[in-house]
Amino acid sequence: MNMDNNTKRNEPWREELRKSIKNKERADKSRVHMRELPADYRNKNNEEVNCGLTKEEALNEAKRCLDCPAPSCTNGCPVGIDIPQFVKNIERGEILEAAKIIKQTSALPAVCSRVCPQEKQCEAECIYAQKMGKEAVAIGYLERFAADYERESGQMAVPECAPSNGIKVAAVGSGPAGLAFASDMAKRGYSVTVFEALHEIGGVLKYGIPEFRLPNSIIDVEIEMLKKLGVEIVTNCIVGKTITFEDLQAQGYKALFVGSGAGLPRFMNIPGENLIGVMSSNEYLTRINLMGALRDGDTPVLSGKNVAIIGGGNTAMDAVRTAKRLGAEHAMIVYRRSEAEMPARIEEIKHAKEEGVEFMPLHNPIEYIGDEKGRVKQMRLQKMELGEPDASGRRSPVEIPGAIETIDVDTVIVSIGVSPNPLVPSSIKDLSVSKWGTITVNDGMQSSVPTIFAGGDIVRGGATVILAMGDGRRAAAAMDEYLKSC
The missing domain is CATH 3.50.50.60 (FAD/NAD(P)-binding domain)
Structure with a gap:
C-alpha cells in the first residue's frame, strides 16, 4: 500500500533519523576556546585575562547542545539555572531572552560565569563529558556572553518582584x-x-x-x-x-x-611566621584589591622579588599571579601534595604557568629564616612523597627523611585556608x-x-x-x- 508524502514525513522513525543526523552534526563540532590576553603582556597589568566570546562564537557553541530529552547539566548548577533554555535562546540569537532566563535564578550571572568552576559542576554533567568522552558545551562561556551582551546593550531587565508584603x-x-x-x-x-x-x-x-x-x-x-x-x-x-x-x-x-x-586566616605554626614579609593571602589580596596597594595607595604592600605562595587553591593562584604583576622576578607556588591534587581550577593553573610562575609540588615549609632587620630572607622546605592510599583511596603526602632544602625568599604569602x-x-x-x-x-x-x-x-x-x-x-x-x- 502506498502512503502519501505527509504520512511518510510524520513516521516517528523518520523524525528520530533526522534528529540523530542533526545531533551527529552538532557532536562533531569542536568546543570554542576563549581568547586571552598574551601572557607576557597581561602579567604586568590588571586587565581582565579572558576576553569573552564574539556573537558568532557564542551562536556556534550553543549549536553544539544536543537537546537532551533529560538534560542533566542543570543538576550540576547550585543555583538551578535553566541551562538548556538559555543555551537554546542563544542558539536562536535571542540573547536578551537568554540573559532574562539566567537572572530568574542567579543574582550574579556576569560574576559566576567568570569565577565558578563550571568544569566541576554544570559542564561535568553535560552528556559530552558524561557519555561521549568529549569536551562539554562551554556553559560558563555562554553564560558570560549572555550577561555581558545584556549589560553592553543598555537594555538590562530588572527581574519581576512580587508586591511588597511589608516584612x-x-x-x-x-x-x-x-x-x-x-x-x-x-x-x-x-x-x-x-x-x-x-x-x-x-x-x-x-x-x-x-x-x-x-x-x-x-x-x-x-x-x-x-x-x-x-x-x-x-x-x-x-x-x-x-x-x-x-x-x-x-x-x-x-x-x-x-x-x-x-x-580569619590560618597559619602553619612553624618557626619564623612572625617575620616581616610573611603574611596571609587574605591580608595580601585585601590590601591590594580593596585598599589600592597595587596602585601605590595609602597602604602599600610589601613587594618582593622572590615571592613564595604556600598552598594550591584558587586563592593561592590569585596571590601568585598578583605577585607577578607587582614585579616579582621569581614567583612560586609551594604545595605539599602533587600538582594533580591542587584544588585550583585547571584554567587558573594554566594561566599561572603561562605568566611565568614556578610550581614546587611535594614541598612543605618547615621554617622561615630572617635577616638582621627581622625580614624573611629564606625558607626551609621538607620534600614530600605520596604514601599509600588511605581508606578513601587518597594518597597522603609523607616526608622524605633528610630531604630538606633552603631557598631564598623575601615575601611569603600563606594560603592554606581560612576560619x-x-x-x-x-x-x-x-x-x-x-x-x-x-x-x-x-x-x-x-x-x-x-x-x-x-x-x-x-x-x-x-x-x-x-x-x-x-x-x-x-x-x-x-x-x-x-x-x-x-
Missing part, C-alpha cells in the same frame, strides 16, 4: 551568599537590608578576587541591579559590634541571614556553632535560633562563590516558608 529581613555580609539571599527575598516581596562591615560592597568578590579575573566594574553593575530590586545596602556596619541582633529585632526585622564569610569570623556567632545568644566555629544549620539553612538562617563560608568553612549563592537561595526559600507560617 523586613536583614542579611549580614554583602558577599555572594548575602547578595543571592537578598535578591531572592526582594523578588518575593520582602524589604531587605544588607549590612556590610567594609566600605565596599561585594565581600570576597571585591577583596579576595583580583580584577584580572573579575573586574570591579562587573561586580558594581550586578550590585546596581540588586538595588533596583529594592535591596538596601548599609556599609561600614559590623553586626555584633556596631549593631546587635537585638537592635535589629527592635527595628522591626523579622529574620536574619548570616553570610559573614570566613575572614569563620567568630564575631557574629559569639554575639548571638543560643546560636549553635560547631567545634570549627561554623554556624550549625539544618537542610533549609536554619540555625538553632529559628529566626536566624546562615550560608556560605560561615556554615561551610570554605565555599566557592556559586555554592555560597546556592546556600543563600535555599535560605531565602526556607525563611519565606518559615515567616509565612508564623
Whole structure:
C-alpha cells in the first residue's frame, strides 16, 4: 500500500533519523576556546585575562547542545539555572531572552560565569563529558556572553518582584551568599537590608578576587541591579559590634541571614611566621584589591622579588599571579601534595604557568629564616612523597627523611585556608556553632535560633562563590516558608 508524502514525513522513525543526523552534526563540532590576553603582556597589568566570546562564537557553541530529552547539566548548577533554555535562546540569537532566563535564578550571572568552576559542576554533567568522552558545551562561556551582551546593550531587565508584603529581613555580609539571599527575598516581596562591615560592597568578590579575573566594574553593575530590586545596602556596619541582633529585632526585622564569610586566616605554626614579609593571602589580596596597594595607595604592600605562595587553591593562584604583576622576578607556588591534587581550577593553573610562575609540588615549609632587620630572607622546605592510599583511596603526602632544602625568599604569602569570623556567632545568644566555629544549620539553612538562617563560608568553612549563592537561595526559600507560617 502506498502512503502519501505527509504520512511518510510524520513516521516517528523518520523524525528520530533526522534528529540523530542533526545531533551527529552538532557532536562533531569542536568546543570554542576563549581568547586571552598574551601572557607576557597581561602579567604586568590588571586587565581582565579572558576576553569573552564574539556573537558568532557564542551562536556556534550553543549549536553544539544536543537537546537532551533529560538534560542533566542543570543538576550540576547550585543555583538551578535553566541551562538548556538559555543555551537554546542563544542558539536562536535571542540573547536578551537568554540573559532574562539566567537572572530568574542567579543574582550574579556576569560574576559566576567568570569565577565558578563550571568544569566541576554544570559542564561535568553535560552528556559530552558524561557519555561521549568529549569536551562539554562551554556553559560558563555562554553564560558570560549572555550577561555581558545584556549589560553592553543598555537594555538590562530588572527581574519581576512580587508586591511588597511589608516584612523586613536583614542579611549580614554583602558577599555572594548575602547578595543571592537578598535578591531572592526582594523578588518575593520582602524589604531587605544588607549590612556590610567594609566600605565596599561585594565581600570576597571585591577583596579576595583580583580584577584580572573579575573586574570591579562587573561586580558594581550586578550590585546596581540588586538595588533596583529594592535591596538596601548599609556599609561600614559590623553586626555584633556596631549593631546587635537585638537592635535589629527592635527595628522591626523579622529574620536574619548570616553570610559573614570566613575572614580569619590560618597559619602553619612553624618557626619564623612572625617575620616581616610573611603574611596571609587574605591580608595580601585585601590590601591590594580593596585598599589600592597595587596602585601605590595609602597602604602599600610589601613587594618582593622572590615571592613564595604556600598552598594550591584558587586563592593561592590569585596571590601568585598578583605577585607577578607587582614585579616579582621569581614567583612560586609551594604545595605539599602533587600538582594533580591542587584544588585550583585547571584554567587558573594554566594561566599561572603561562605568566611565568614556578610550581614546587611535594614541598612543605618547615621554617622561615630572617635577616638582621627581622625580614624573611629564606625558607626551609621538607620534600614530600605520596604514601599509600588511605581508606578513601587518597594518597597522603609523607616526608622524605633528610630531604630538606633552603631557598631564598623575601615575601611569603600563606594560603592554606581560612576560619569563620567568630564575631557574629559569639554575639548571638543560643546560636549553635560547631567545634570549627561554623554556624550549625539544618537542610533549609536554619540555625538553632529559628529566626536566624546562615550560608556560605560561615556554615561551610570554605565555599566557592556559586555554592555560597546556592546556600543563600535555599535560605531565602526556607525563611519565606518559615515567616509565612508564623
